[in-house]
Amino acid sequence: MIEVSDLTKRYGGQTAVAGVSFRVQKGEIVGLLGPNGAGKSTILRILSCYLPATIGTARVAGFDVFDECDEVKKRIGYMPENNPLHPDMRVREYLTFRARLKGLSASRARERVGVVMDQCRLAEVGRRIVGQLSKGYRQRVGLADALVHQPELLILDEPTIGLDPYQVRAVRQLIKELGRTHTILVSTHVLPEVEMTCSRILILHEGRLLAADSKENLQKRLSQEEKVVAEIAAPLPELQECWKEMELIEHFDISPADGEYYRCALTARAGVDIRSLVFEQARLHGWTLRELTRGSHTLEDIFVHIIRGDQEETF
Amino acid sequence: MQVYLTLVRRELGGYFASLTGYILIAAVLLLLGLSFVDMLVKLNAEPTEAPLTEQFFVTVYFWFILLLTTPVITMRSFALEKFSGTYETLMTSPVKDVQVVLAKFTGALLFYAITWLPLGLYLVLVRHYSNDPAVLNPISLLTTFLGILLVGSLYISMGCFASSLTRSQVVAVMISFALGLGLFFLSLRSLMAAPGTGWPAGVFQFIAMTEHLEDFARGIVDTRCLVYYVTLSFFFLFLTLRVVESRRWR
Missing domain, CATH: 3.40.50.300 (P-loop containing nucleotide triphosphate hydrolases)
Incomplete structure (x- = not known):
């Protein structure tokens, strides 16, 4: 057409x-x-x-x-x-x-x-x-x-x-x-x-x-790069150590939320859903988990992803 | 043809759907009324040989109306549509550029003609109350309106051209007012300047619009005037068409 x-x-x-x-x-x-x-x-x-x-x-x-x-x-x-x-x-x-x-x-x-x-x-x-x-x-x-x-x-x-x-x-x-x-x-x-x-x-x-x-x-x-966001009340070093030890997590980013909560953005390895693992960790350590969401891919993510792919091809 | 007529109807309807049309008609009515009163006063004061139609043109009102209303009538034709964006829906419909230009011109000219209709009534009214039927003959009434329409078509085409150049109605009015006033003063030169010799004097004689209109008012249709107004109108419409088409090669 x-x-x-x-x-x-x-x-x-x-x-x-x-x-x-x-x-x-x-x-x-x-x-x-x-x-x-x-x-x-x-x-x-x-x-x-x-x-x-x-x-x-x-x-x-x-x-x-x-x-x-x-x-x-x-x-x-x-x-x-x-x-x-x-x-x-x-x-x-x-x-x-x-x-x-x-x-x-x-x-x-x-x-x-x-x-x-x-x-x-x-x-x-x-x-x-x-x-x-x-x-x-x-x-x-x-x-x-x-x-x-x-x-x-x-x-x-x-x-x-x-x-x-x-x-x-x-x-x-x-x-x-x-x-x-x-x-x-x-x-x-x-x-x-x-x-x-x-x-x-x-x-x-x-x-x-x-x-x-x-x-x-x-x-x-896009889903090859799965992102999960968790808000957890826990001591910061404990959190950092835990995420570092988990092999499935490729990359993480912790930022303070209100009170004693921390907001953890966790990027998992390709094609793995780590939400249940995160919950398991929280239960084991006795942390309070108040939010666990799959990061939705915004238009921005798509652009970032595609533009990055684009540049990698050129270099 | 269907597209053209649809567009003309829309153009004409646009004047009556908004307040502009009524304000213009009211303004023209006021000026025509004043000129009518002046004419009556003058006729009362002294008897005159000149026919009624000519009485009207020797006043300044005609030129006031022409120079002031035509830019306002035509300012919306292209500028408003460009400003509001409907120009895009119009030009992406299966219409030809020339149909759009002609329809906008015709719509504006028809509206201009409508604003002049009361003049006929005034003249007929005077004739009704005068004892001498020769005071107004139908032929000169017709040629008077022909003259008004011809001068109008020149000024309307000039206004359409000005409106096609811009998306601001104010700028469109300013351009067409400048063009119209310029042409008017050029045409006055043969009256004001000392009668010269050679071709410039001839040219100024040829474009003397005030004299053209007096001819029309006497019932004389001079083909030179016809050619002058028709060719100039076509020239400005041609320029307008070129501006509209320029979208395709700019």
């Missing part, structure tokens, strides 16, 4: 995207993950024919985004970052306007607007003015707009930014549902988002593509 090869975009002297290549198959939900300024929006804007690439080509549904941009525009539903809408229009009026703009006939537009309003649960706000809607509703209006002409590909730029947790869940659910019938490319800087919705993840950092893999594979790469 999407073929991007060696895409580079420079603004003035700055390189926003540097030699990115990837493919998206029909029916996939692909997440474009990266911190702010990684070049996600730039890639999506190039794919939606808003900006030209400096070097490289991109094809959507077999059409070049620069030379055949009319064909491309017909086949994509694009929701830009921050989801700009005309605040002075009513919801149904806005969607009808967008549908007509995308070339639907009057009767077809009416029919499709009805369908997407049901799909995005907008039926009860059809007469409301867009500018007075809550952010969650506005986001759904943007999604409905992207869907209204039945595009083959949906390109969504940060669709859950600025929403409250409940709205985020609703929008994610909606994206997941849409994924059954559409190919979707969604950008985000929140890891749980891609974990929940996407089948494949592209990781972008400073304009370069660091990894492109399925969710399972990426997690596997």
Whole structure:
């Protein structure tokens, strides 16, 4: 559905995207993950024919985004970052306007607007003015707009930014549902988002593509380094000695928590779950253990991990 | 065509959905009303040979309205959409650049035309109460409106161009106001400066907008004026299109 090869975009002297290549198959939900300024929006804007690439080509549904941009525009539903809408229009009026703009006939537009309003649960706000809607509703209006002409590909730029947790869940659910019938490319800087919705993840950092893999594979790469956090009340030397003696622990870090508690971050050897061992040690020594958690891998961890791998390969 | 009409409707609707449209109409109504009062006072004071339509153009109100309202009408056309980000949704829809430019121009021109409608009413009103039916003939009324529309299309296209250059409506107003005022004073030169000889005098004669409008008010349609306004409007629309397209090669 999407073929991007060696895409580079420079603004003035700055390189926003540097030699990115990837493919998206029909029916996939692909997440474009990266911190702010990684070049996600730039890639999506190039794919939606808003900006030209400096070097490289991109094809959507077999059409070049620069030379055949009319064909491309017909086949994509694009929701830009921050989801700009005309605040002075009513919801149904806005969607009808967008549908007509995308070339639907009057009767077809009416029919499709009805369908997407049901799909995005907008039926009860059809007469409301867009500018007075809550952010969650506005986001759904943007999604409905992207869907209204039945595009083959949906390109969504940060669709859950600025929403409250409940709205985020609703929008994610909606994206997941849409994924059954559409190919979707969604950008985000929140890891749980891609974990929940996407089948494949592209990781972008400073304009370069660091990894492109399925969710399972990426997690596997990470889980080789299992981290466990334990909060224990015990004398410090005892703790240090104990962790030093345990062969399965590769690396540990102790920092004082409140009272007599210490926070121990323990990194185990590849593929070993040491939580039960830590508990066993606490029982043997008579320590008080008040927390034992598996360190969750944040987006930061993924970056650190992948960037480190990247550098090791180069040296 | 469908895309164009949809966009024109949206543009025109935008003026009425926000307060700007009503404020503009109110401002124009006030100025037109003042000019109407002036005209009545003058007609009362002394009898005149000149037709009603011409009476209107010799006042300053026409130029006030033209120079002040056109930048405000056009400031939103591109700048507002760029500022709010809807420009991105617009340009990533299957629309052509030329459709967008023409639709924005048409929408603004239609709104401009709407603000002028009360003038026709005033003129008809005077005719209704005057004993001499020759005071207003339908032909000169039509050509008057044609003149207003032609000058307007030049100023509207200039405003669209200014608006396409920036994402700030204030900057857009400033640019189009400067362009419009500049052109207006250039066109006044043939009246103010001593009649010279050679080509400069000819050029200034050719662009003398005040004289063009007096011609229109007398019911004269000079093809040179037509060519002047139509080509200049097209020129500014062409520049606007180029600015819109520049996104693709910048």
